[in-house]
Amino acid sequence: MPRKRSISPRKLPKQERSRITVEAILEATTRILTEEGYDKASTNHIAERAGIGIGSLYQYFPNKESIVAALMEQHSNEIAEIVESKLSHLFDRPIEMVIPELIKAAIAAHAINPRLHQVLNEEIPQSERLQQMQQAEKRIAGLLRAYLERWNDDIHPRNLEMTVFILGRTVESLCHSAVLEHPDFITNSQFEREVSDLLLFYLKRTN
Amino acid sequence: MPRKRSISPRKLPKQERSRITVEAILEATTRILTEEGYDKASTNHIAERAGIGIGSLYQYFPNKESIVAALMEQHSNEIAEIVESKLSHLFDRPIEMVIPELIKAAIAAHAINPRLHQVLNEEIPQSERLQQMQQAEKRIAGLLRAYLERWNDDIHPRNLEMTVFILGRTVESLCHSAVLEHPDFITNSQFEREVSDLLLFYLKRTN
DNA sequence: ATATTATATGAGTAATTGCTCGTATTTGAG
DNA sequence: CTCAAATACGAGCAATTACTCATATAATAT
Structure with a gap:
């Protein structure tokens, strides 16, 4: 045993x-x-x-593992809470308003402690990195899915699961990399605008 | 000294x-x-x-570091070569043709050895992960920049540097995650199609 | 005051690590 | 064949690791 x-x-x-x-x-x-x-x-x-x-x-x-796990849960909750509290008010607002707010929230979440987020995401051995970290992403993915379903008449994605995946990964990845590699992008709002356009034109496409 | x-x-x-x-x-x-x-x-x-x-x-x-470094350089070159050899022929083709090919190439590159790519990208301590890994991304970013400049009359991005960054990061991140977390997405071509749409609608936007 | 519980401590241990160095074997040139 | 260069080897070392345990101190309850 x-x-x-x-x-x-x-x-x-x-x-x-x-x-x-x-x-x-x-x-x-x-x-x-x-x-x-x-x-x-x-x-x-x-x-x-x-x-x-x-x-x-x-x-x-x-053991050592449990210390890192505690840190992950803590950080993971902080991030999820920022995004959730910002988006919970916007469930009935149109996508043109929600997407920019989502991006602002993601950038704010990554700005808490970018270096810690990086180490937690990129340097911890797989074996120790339980599900706790991705839990935040799961929670956010749930929110996104619910939103897309609620606006189904306007957005009608070809594949809901795939769209949620693309949306979540793109926002996370772009905000993560930008904060770490291009802090100059973040200072003005041009980056937010560009990423918003990227996602809005995709979601609003008609064909 | x-x-x-x-x-x-x-x-x-x-x-x-x-x-x-x-x-x-x-x-x-x-x-x-x-x-x-x-x-x-x-x-x-x-x-x-x-x-x-x-x-x-x-x-x-x-030392141990040099073994991992050699592996990184090798893997990094394989990836860059796949993408470069696929794109070098397409410099004068329109964006509607190039973007889907770029995505196909990226998926193929990640399919070589997904798990190795993951470990090299996510598990190696920062101190050991020299620039060698990001070198492949730099080479690809150079290609993308050159292409966008060549088609400047059709695409005219607001900010070339930022557009190259968004393009490169999005393709890398989505292909990387999809291969690892959603192999089911890769089997048919729907995923390629979706990511292509994401980037094409963004690049072709007029305003 | 006394007893019980909660908290703090760090020397020590067994295991693992990256790496050296003296030595043995194989190879190819002359 | 001879011999120097190239290659192979692995016992063992110094450093570091995660973690234990016997012991000591502080807080709380009675």
């Missing part, structure tokens, strides 16, 4: 000081990931930069 | 048997990366699966 490698915390902090310890661990991990990269994020180093003993770290996290 | 960590081979193979050894090393590394992931690719393990001694490995590669 192979014991599953647990991801959940070893024990929950009950006093204030331990809450601070847990926070320090997550903060230190974030700093290391963004400043030094994933391969420098050893548990010993995390404890050191958090200013705690290595033993304390293992009081609350059963 | 800090000695730079070299990437180039320690010595060049001069006899046939050493050429075989070098090939075995690269092949074993590819197999490990695709089957077991980057974090299982230790130099000892590579030598073992290549059927050679660890000492032999270090005859031709100064």
Whole structure:
């Protein structure tokens, strides 16, 4: 009977000081990931930069994997919440209004901590990167699908599933790369405008 | 004077048997990366699966980094060549013909070894992933820019640099994700058609 | 004050890592 | 055949890794 490698915390902090310890661990991990990269994020180093003993770290996290998982869930939720809160009001608005807002939201979400987002997305070994990260994308894909279905009379995509995929991937990929590789694109609103056009002409096409 | 960590081979193979050894090393590394992931690719393990001694490995590669770098350059060249050879004939053809071919080429390029492409793109620590990988994208971006300039009278993008970026990123990202996450999309030609529409309506827009 | 629980600690361990170096074998030129 | 150059080898080292455990301190409850 192979014991599953647990991801959940070893024990929950009950006093204030331990809450601070847990926070320090997550903060230190974030700093290391963004400043030094994933391969420098050893548990010993995390404890050191958090200013705690290595033993304390293992009081609350059963293994290294669970620390990164906690960080992913946190970051993933922040992103999904930004997009969801911006789009939830716009369900009955026409697509010309929704798409630009979606793009603005995606850029804002990526601007929280671009480097952390990059490391979490690109540097974590597959085996550790559970579904947690893609969970945000799933939630957003659900929103998009619901929206497209609600406006079915105006948009009528050839293939709903494929359109949701193209929409989601394009927005995510373009905003992600732009924030990291072309911060100059983001300063004015031209980039938003271009990406909006890309998607709007596609969705509104008639044939 | 800090000695730079070299990437180039320690010595060049001069006899046939050493050429075989070098090939075995690269092949074993590819197999490990695709089957077991980057974090299982230790130099000892590579030598073992290549059927050679660890000492032999270090005859031709100064360090682990250089093995991955060699693999990246190889893979990167294969991809760039596929796309370039397909597009070089089409410089004077209209965009309605070129875009679908570009997408077909991109899908074909990603189909060579999708899992290797994924690991090389998503699992290698930033510090090791030199520019070599993005070199293929740079070459392709150059082609796209030249094409857009040649058809400047028909397409007149608002911002050439931004349009090249959007074009390149969208094609790469959609083909990459589709091959890995939606192989069912690839079997028929509907996906090609959809992505073509996405880009064509954008490029041909008049306003 | 005492007992119980929660929290903190870091020396130590077993495993793995990238890599060296002395030595052995094979090859091809003269 | 001779011999220098090319190639192969792998035991072993220093460094790093994830993680344990015995012990100590602090907070809380009674």
